[in-house]
Amino acid sequence: MVSANNGNTPSNGLLVVVSQGQSRSPEKRELEETIATIAAGLPNTTSLVVPNLYDLAADSQSVDKMRNWSGPIVILSWLFDRAAFWVLDRNEIRGQLAEVLLLNPDLLADDEDEDEDKDKEDEKAADRVTSISARPARNIYSIDMRASGSGEAFEVEFRRILSVEQLDAPTKDVLSLERFLNPTNSTALSMDGSGRLDILSNAPASHESPLGIVPMRMDEHPARRWYPVIDYSRCTNCMECIDFCLFGVYGVDRGETILVEQPDNCRKGCPACSRVCPENAIMFPQHKTPAIAGAPVDAGGFKIDLSKLFGAPERDEDPVAAAARERNEQLILAGRAAVEIPDPTDSKSTATMERKGVAPERKRDELDSLIEQLDALDL
Amino acid sequence: MSEQLTFMMGEFAAEFPCDRLYAKNHMWAMPTSNDVIRFGFSAYAVRLLQDVYFLEFAVEAETILKNRQEFGNIESKKAESGLYAPMTGQLVRINEQLLEDPSGINVDKYGEGWLMEMTGDASEMLSPDRYIEHLALAWDVAQRTIKGQANAIESNEE
Numbered sequence: 115m116v117s118a119n120n121g122n123t124p125s126n127g128l129l130v131v132v133s134q135g136q137s138r139s140p141e142k143r144e145l146e147e148t149i150a151t152i153a154a155g156l157p158n159t160t161s162l163v164v165p166n167l168y169d170l171a172a173d174s175q176s177v178d179k180m181r182n183w184s185g186p187i188v189i190l191s192w193l194f195d196r197a198a199f200w201v202l203d204r205n206e207i208r209g210q211l212a213e214v215l216l217l218n219p220d221l222l223a224d225d226e227d228e229d230e231d232k233d234k235e236d237e238k239a240a241d242r243v244t245s246i247s248a249r250p251a252r253n254i255y256s257i258d259m260r261a262s263g264s265g266e267a268f269e270v271e272f273r274r275i276l277s278v279e280q281l282d283a284p285t286k287d288v289l290s291l292e293r294f295l296n297p298t299n300s301t302a303l304s305m306d307g308s309g310r311l312d313i314l315s316n317a318p319a320s321h322e323s324p325l326g327i328v329p330m331r332m333d334e335h336p337a338r339r340w341y342p343v344i345d346y347s348r349c350t351n352c353m354e355c356i357d358f359c360l361f362g363v364y365g366v367d368r369g370e371t372i373l374v375e376q377p378d379n380c381r382k383g384c385p386a387c388s389r390v391c392p393e394n395a396i397m398f399p400q401h402k403t404p405a406i407a408g409a410p411v412d413a414g415g416f417k418i419d420l421s422k423l424f425g426a427p428e429r430d431e432d433p434v435a436a437a438a439r440e441r442n443e444q445l446i447l448a449g450r451a452a453v454e455i456p457d458p459t460d461s462k463s464t465a466t467m468e469r470k471g472v473a474p475e476r477k478r479d480e481l482d483s484l485i486e487q488l489d490a491l492d493l
Numbered sequence: 494m495s496e497q498l499t500f501m502m503g504e505f506a507a508e509f510p511c512d513r514l515y516a517k518n519h520m521w522a523m524p525t526s527n528d529v530i531r532f533g534f535s536a537y538a539v540r541l542l543q544d545v546y547f548l549e550f551a552v553e554a555e556t557i558l559k560n561r562q563e564f565g566n567i568e569s570k571k572a573e574s575g576l577y578a579p580m581t582g583q584l585v586r587i588n589e590q591l592l593e594d595p596s597g598i599n600v601d602k603y604g605e606g607w608l609m610e611m612t613g614d615a616s617e618m619l620s621p622d623r624y625i626e627h628l629a630l631a632w633d634v635a636q637r638t639i640k641g642q643a644n645a646i647e648s649n650e651e
Contacts, residue, residue: 137568402573426577
């Protein structure tokens with residue numbers, strides 16, 4: 115379904131993009147629709163519904179629309195906010211990750227820790243890829259739709275963002291949702307015979323659709339994809355990932371910065387490279403472990419994980435061993451020879467372990483302690 | 494399905510037809526033809542999962558799987574899990590219909606909602622009687638696990 119009026123996209127004002135989930139949950143679909151409709155009715159706002167952001171190819175229409183937008187963007191997805199932001203970045207839809215007040219409640223417990231982290235000097239600040247290759251100043255607001263089930267909460271946040279961006283004053287060309295729903299004498303809007311606002315012939319310039327309250331939709335149905343997404347505000351270009359991956363996923367650009375060059379070479383389900391990254395900069399947004407999917411450190415699970423009950427093997431391994439095992443499983447699946455698991459006394463793997471040394475505490479989550487309890491139960 | 498066994502999961506009566514075998518990871522196993530065994534989720538698994546919204550296979554037909562190897566994942570309204578091979582063998586077919594609409598698992602778990610077909614050594618599969626015995630232990634662990642995780646999620650929300 116492409117909307118009737120998808121010609122020239124104005125690239126000022128606020129673009130609100132709703133990225134649809136892969137799952138067929140009716141609650142999720144309903145919330146997506148509610149949010150897109152609310153956004154479409156706001157002043158100076160264009161509402162766009164796209165398929166799951168992560169699955170979009172670089173040449174997709176949806177990506178093209180977003181790439182041509184020069185104003186601020188709000189991206190709503192079922193991914194962690196950081197993951198969605200860096201998926202946009204890899205598609206050259208870039209800006210600064212701006213503060214969002216509507217947060218996934220499961221992550222709120224981490225607020226204090228995060229503030230502490232912010233206060234800490236980042237010793238490697240100068241090494242981060244974003245310090246070397248700065249992103250444009252425009253704001254990108256990434257909202258995890260798990261933040262709230264109520265459309266109102268999203269509307270409040272959109273209005274706050276419009277105010278921050280100084281886009282909240284309705285111009286005479288723009289019809290706000292309130293005025294549409296509650297026309298008063300003073301606004302003196304004319305109605306057609308059926309009571310609808312008679313503005314079809316004089317569509318507001320900053321809206322796509324005739325009434326300004328219908329979101330734009332992209333007629334695309336991309337296949338599910340699986341590939342790593344790099345958080346360049348963490349990445350120090352250390353090249354551990356390109357050394358580790360044996361499937362040719364990673365490459366470097368002309369400036370010798372690491373990039374995910376052949377995303378579709380990646381082995382579905384394999385998150386091994388994210389485990390060897392010393393900076394936890396590699397995310398697999400659809401991985402079931404929140405820490406790998408881009409959740410803040412120490413965030414708990416959002417759903418009950420039944421893996422242990424459904425036959426997941428018991429394992430007691432560090433991230434490096436897990437990564438080596440996962441890589442071997444993929445090599446065998448691809449009909450290639452497995453690689454010997456690195457000897458911990460080997461100098462290179464020791465280096466990796468040491469750098470990883472800061473991470474284990476942070477990577478532990480509720481699931482880890484639960485699994486330990488389960489192991490103790492001798493399932 | 495004339496004969497079946499029942500296992501009480503609290504108030505819920507989970508039923509297990511006797512015309513097939515069961516794997517310890519809560520899949521049923523039914524030999525079809527030419528050594529091909531069809532697998533699907535047992536009533537116990539479906540009750541734990543409830544409404545399934547998302548199913549993904551990380552492998553394709555022809556893949557050789559080791560017992561308990563992770564080959565995909567499943568997500569429902571309340572829960573998520575990896576998918577683990579019920580035995581060592583070759584994956585021969587995936588129920589493509591479930592990829593379109595995984596709710597088939599809830600609608601007809603012992604029929605059209607089957608998951609996949611494999612060839613291999615099914616000697617470790619349990620008879621319905623043995624599976625019910627296994628459930629008595631598994632259910633105990635499952636309750637503790639779910640309670641533990643639910644508490645963890647709640648305390649995170651506070």
